[in-house]
Amino acid sequence: MTEESKAEKFLELFNKGKEFTEELLRENQRLRYRLASLETEQKPAPEEVERLRSQIAQLTEENKRIHERFSAIEEENKDFANRYIEIEEQNNNLANLYVASYQLHSTLDFREVIQIVQEIVINLIGAEAFAILLLDEKTNELKTIASEGEDVMPNIDSISIRLGDGVMGQVARTGESYYINQDIDADSSEISIDKPLAAVPLKIKEHVIGLIAIYKLLQQKDSFSAVDYELFSLLAAHAATAIFSSKLYSQSERKLNTIQSFLDLLTTSS
């Protein structure tokens, strides 16, 4: 290749480079314009910015309000849940009291009444060892007429306590219930025939006719619950009335039979 043709080739190459550079500069210029125009188009007006800011503030405020309302409702819901548990418990207690009262007045048979009192003390209160004592008004002595738990409290079936003597004698004299309030397990060694866990007088108005002494609760029961005290109050009054009425009824039945036999005898002999 001659020197001349080399120079021409170089010139040609140089011209192409020049054209390409010019084209790049033009494109650059065009893009700058485009960018500038886009920036102008996209920039929001100050009033729009203000409107959006106020909307954000409003939404934030609303969000806060909703959050507060949610917390309040959540709290209310917790209250309702607690109230529901309370009502369930009250419902349970009322059912126990209703059934106990219904059963106590369902019969006039003395043995059946005593059996019902025992069922209530075992099944509803949860006692394993207990005694029902009646006051003999002639001797002023409290004597066991029914009991459970001879194996855990020996001689429970033959308790005899004078009115005014010891815890139970005092309960019968004053008509005030006696309870050991401390932890029952810790005190179990202190429980004896004349010092029960609980002693509940059986009262007709202020007149004590006997008492229920509880010595041991069932294994699964740690302590007396609120409904137990309600049941004790119910037993104090209703069991006393039921026992007293059934006793009177039995006595009147016996007297009636005697009179009837006597009348029969008179009729036959005449």
Next chain:
Amino acid sequence: MENANFLVVEDSPTMRQLISFSLKRFKNAKIIEAVDGVDALKKLSGPDKIDLILTDINMPVMDGLKLVSLVRQNAQLKNIPIIIITTEGAEEDRERGLALGANAYISKPIQSSHLIKTISELLAV
């Protein structure tokens, strides 16, 4: 669970009434009562299809554990859920009851809400 038939096996009228009282929470529940295991078996062979049995353990004539065992051996009755309700609260008593085939074991004194929850779970309502 609606229209369920419950068999309450208890020798104590007080407990029968208390359990029946709780079962009234189930709409249109029919409560059939039996005083011991033998009476329960008679009721189970009666016209009412029993959906769940609630039984005590200590009963005269036939106790609750024997009843559970016999029900589980009977082809027609073996799938009926059984809840034992008893004063026997020792762990070994619970294990014995469940081993014989009872589905749940509740110690007395019962809490109505606990009983309802247990029944609902067993009947998947």
